[in-house]
Amino acid sequence: MRPALLCLLLCPVLLAATPRAEPYSFQGVERVVAVGDVHGDVGALRDVLKMAGLLDAQDRWVGGKTHLVQTGDIPDRGEQTREAYELLMRLEVEARKAGGRVHALLGNHEVMNLVGDLRYVSPGELASFADQSPTPDAPGTPKGARGHQAAHGPEGRYGRWLRTHAAVVRINDTLFVHGGIAPDLPVTTLEELNRWVLQDVTPGQPPGGASARNGPLWFRGYALDDEATWDAGLTKVLGQLGAKRMVMGHTTTQDGRIRMRFGGRVLFIDTGLSTGYGRHLAALELRGDKLTALYPEGRVPLLIPKARAPSVSVQSPEPAAAPRPASRGAKPR
Template structure:
């Protein structure tokens, strides 16, 4: 396996940085400014924001969602078409599907393209990202174990991680087809193959491994303008602890080092427990199912948003059987619709935010593929 010294990259102090300015700006927008490492606070004046929920290894549904969002070409060339749009993906790219690394590679490729147009792509990590870095592979699809083996083989031809990782999306399907052609019918029950799969995935996703370090580029909380984006849900005690501090600690843990070069402990407040940032379902489940009256949950949401100077919070994590929706005086938007074939295989939906007004974009129920726009809620 090629060696990429990713975990030697420093976690720098929180200094605002400007992303690349558009090469042909048509609206005269100010450049996007990012604070935090990994990104925590984003100033994106005048930008259209689109948010995509849980993808769970389904590259086909991921592309559908990105096309609905207006940021991905429909010609199969995986080109950014969003201009100065800011795209936020809410985590749980891993598990339940077989194209996890391909989706991560696609998002990284789109970010590079977006920055040259004055846009940007951001991600936050979900509970399935943190589970895999912990070595919890209970929900890994068999095809994803195979993807890990293919990806390690592919890396042998590269010395530069950036080039290798961004390029994976263009060859992943070919590797998958070659594997299927050569796979023995006894493969799933082959003990040696199973051991090879576990070793391959562990080497990629263990703290300090190349995929864990790739995930470490992203936090668990992101504030873009007046909106908070996270996988499970932000609570007052998270804010009191410090959201930039949480992002930094999760990133250091994934990279396998901290500021003192010691092996970091798992950041419990962000990644473990029912009320952690990536596991919390207080806002995304019906109030009757979480044992709290709706007025109380609404009060908690209001207090949290006020403490970070935000107008709304966008969440994934809990599939919404009736589609993306808003709750608690339009403060909370839940956009995980279980679109992956490994979850509910529902139609793709995304959230669009323009001038602090949010609406849901989805394909129609008929076979025409026409875009539906839900009224502002």
């Protein structure tokens, strides 16, 4: 086969499989701050970042070399998704200049927006994207429908940005992910996990991990099931990925506090940050093996329990797997 023809056949596959330049693993980070689901509430996001000492009064990065991890679900339910995107996009640049990093991970709601499943998008949120398309909305369609689609497309301002993001990162000895990494996945490395998720939002690729029932954006086994069911599997996953613990959002704690399970090897940080979930401001700080919950009333050390921690209490969960698109009137959790 001629080289030119071989390139035409293989180049699209190779490009789709090429990992991003940004690494998925970081070592020697002195301070990490992690925050959970934002759901369109940029005010709550700003407040929790200021509480953690990462923003000043002008919303500029003052976190120095700190790594901020936002564990996904920036969009949906609130009307300030676009403002939250813009804030994190700017902070990515400012943090890097200061020697730190911002890791805005993909959650199931980012992917739903990228593939056009708008069941959780509020009218005001949708309308905020109206200027992103030069074509007016079709008669009888909601304001901003075409702008939202354009903005989240592969060449759109936010679609292009989100498609560069990871679903899973490891910082020092901690894994950060939206839903959780199940032990029975068909991929076993950070690079494979992230490529598998991005298949679902990459044109021309087969179905991947973003819509898989036990994929890293949807899995709730560590949050909802008996610990004995997943104890061995969790040990396997942490060993494969070279980590001591896993930090995740996705499953909202009912009391607005950060929760631990599996002897402190799993932490849940979706405390209901957005106003729609009670505006429970909370962040997790990691300094080596010292873990601290940050709340408006102060810092609370998280001691690793000797016995198994009780199951995390949750609000009504979303479906265990990515649902099929429904009409805008449908509002399943």
